[in-house]
Amino acid sequence: MTGPFPFPPAATEEILGWTSRRIASGPDPKHGAQAHAALDPVLGGSITEAGLGAEAAFRLFTETIVPSTRPFGHPTSLSFVASAPSRAALSFDAALGAAGIFAGNWDGGAGAIHAENQAIRWLADLAGWGPSAGGVFVAGGTLGNLSALHAAREWKARQAPRPDRWAVLCSSEAHSSIKAVARVMDVEVIEVEADATGRMTAEAAAARLTSAVFAVVANGGATNCGAVDDIAGLAELAERHGFWLHVDGAYGGAALADPALREAFDGIARAQSLIVDPHKWLFAPYDSCALVYADAGHGAAAHGQQAVYLDTVDKTHWNPSDYALHLTRRARGLPLWFSLAVHGTAAYAAAIGRTREIAEALAEGIAATEGLELILGPQLTVILFRPLGMGEEAMVAWAEGHRRSGALLCLPTRWRGEMVFRLCVVNPETDPEEVLAVLRSLVR
Numbered sequence: 001m002t003g004p005f006p007f008p009p010a011a012t013e014e015i016l017g018w019t020s021r022r023i024a025s026g027p028d029p030k031h032g033a034q035a036h037a038a039l040d041p042v043l044g045g046s047i048t049e050a051g052l053g054a055e056a057a058f059r060l061f062t063e064t065i066v067p068s069t070r071p072f073g074h075p076t077s078l079s080f081v082a083s084a085p086s087r088a089a090l091s092f093d094a095a096l097g098a099a100g101i102f103a104g105n106w107d108g109g110a111g112a113i114h115a116e117n118q119a120i121r122w123l124a125d126l127a128g129w130g131p132s133a134g135g136v137f138v139a140g141g142t143l144g145n146l147s148a149l150h151a152a153r154e155w156k157a158r159q160a161p162r163p164d165r166w167a168v169l170c171s172s173e174a175h176s177s178i179k180a181v182a183r184v185m186d187v188e189v190i191e192v193e194a195d196a197t198g199r200m201t202a203e204a205a206a207a208r209l210t211s212a213v214f215a216v217v218a219n220g221g222a223t224n225c226g227a228v229d230d231i232a233g234l235a236e237l238a239e240r241h242g243f244w245l246h247v248d249g250a251y252g253g254a255a256l257a258d259p260a261l262r263e264a265f266d267g268i269a270r271a272q273s274l275i276v277d278p279h280k281w282l283f284a285p286y287d288s289c290a291l292v293y294a295d296a297g298h299g300a301a302a303h304g305q306q307a308v309y310l311d312t313v314d315k316t317h318w319n320p321s322d323y324a325l326h327l328t329r330r331a332r333g334l335p336l337w338f339s340l341a342v343h344g345t346a347a348y349a350a351a352i353g354r355t356r357e358i359a360e361a362l363a364e365g366i367a368a369t370e371g372l373e374l375i376l377g378p379q380l381t382v383i384l385f386r387p388l389g390m391g392e393e394a395m396v397a398w399a400e401g402h403r404r405s406g407a408l409l410c411l412p413t414r415w416r417g418e419m420v421f422r423l424c425v426v427n428p429e430t431d432p433e434e435v436l437a438v439l440r441s442l443v444r
């Protein structure tokens with residue numbers, strides 16, 4: 001063991017052993033955030049001049065860091081948009097880290113990039129896009145939306161006079177990242193009131209269109225309520241008015257793979273870009289977002305970095321850094337590729353279909369339970385409901401109690417100003433009967 005960082009093989013074995021056991025067991029549902037005051041006495045000061053050594057440092061990870069994180073990968077995690085990585089994807093992710101691949105350009109990561117592009121192609125096929133489609137995996141939906149909307153504005157600016165201020169139009173149910181991206185891009189957001197189910201119609205969008213609009217963002221699964229906007233109507237509007245149609249499918253884009261849900265996305269073949277987060281509903285670990293352009297050339301026209309030290313990079317091949325706002329990148333699409341390659345797309349369709357059935361069973365069970373009111377859903381796999389006669393404080397306390405016990409992560413949200421409970425199913429191993437048994441404690 002030479003060099004400045006001696007690390008015995010036994011320590012590597014220990015980490016790999018823990019990794020392997022963790023992949024088999026999944027997360028502990030009782031885990032959750034701890035306060036700074038609890039963490040600091042243990043983790044504060046863990047960077048020392050002499051170093052703690054492998055055993056002590058790794059123990060901090062297994063005994064303090066991991067238990068103080070939310071078990072999103074557990075089947076009882078039904079809040080926010082959780083995550084349900086397949087064991088294939090998780091195992092492979094560990095190997096990917098070890099491979100140390102630079103996937104910013106073809107020179108650095110050709111094989112990895114070519115494989116990632118197979119997964120991108122699968123998504124492009126699901127959207128109904130032709131051979132000019134292509135894209136890249138970025139860190140998350142926020143960066144995917146930013147990169148797509150930047151490409152959209154560049155595209156529009158090549159064909160239209162610059163207005164005083166560009167605008168992006170989206171639903172009142174659009175994800176918060178759209179407003180965040182608009183702030184970064186310094187563009188106005190025209191927010192169109194969604195209908196009673198949370199869906200933006202083309203008619204409502206048309207009424208708010210202005211000549212400054214360079215892009216419309218359609219929800220391909222609104223985070224809070226699961227609604228899919230009128231993509232076909234918006235595509236028609238886009239063709240008539242010459243704006244870019246971007247589909248934010250960070251959560252819901254996975255539904256394209258389920259024949260029973262595909263219809264909700266009719267018209268997507270006429271959109272210009274799509275994002276889908278594999279770490280949400282495509283059974284991949286954090287963090288990744290597939291950003292796909294119907295015509296990858298529009299992505300390349302907007303992105304990419306030039307520098308003299310990069311002049312030697314082979315520009316004749318597919319360089320992921322040309323399609324989004326990034327340069328160095330991990331091949332973060334590869335765990336999805338591996339899991340797809342191992343299991344096949346039919347298994348993916350079946351697993352997504354299973355989550356739909358679980359959401360349907362939950363909605364039916366809620367509707368059939370006296371004292372619970374089903375408010376909306378399932379739309380894709382999101383359900384909103386409320387316990388009749390329960391105050392907000394009691395709802396929060398109930399949610400917190402069950403989160404702590406590990407029985408269920410079901411947190412409140414708001415719908416039309418009122419506090420309601422929200423469930424979002426992305427895990428095909430969620431047991432609807434087990435969840436319903438917990439929900440019935442709301443009315444006992």
Ligand SMILES: Cc1ncc(COP(=O)(O)O)c(C=O)c1O
Pocket residue numbers: 081139140141142143145175177221222223248249250251252277289
């Ligand atoms: C519809 C939608 N868009 C965008 C995002 C942002 O994605 P990320 O958290 O990966 O940045 C989310 C995250 O939940 C989302 O649900």
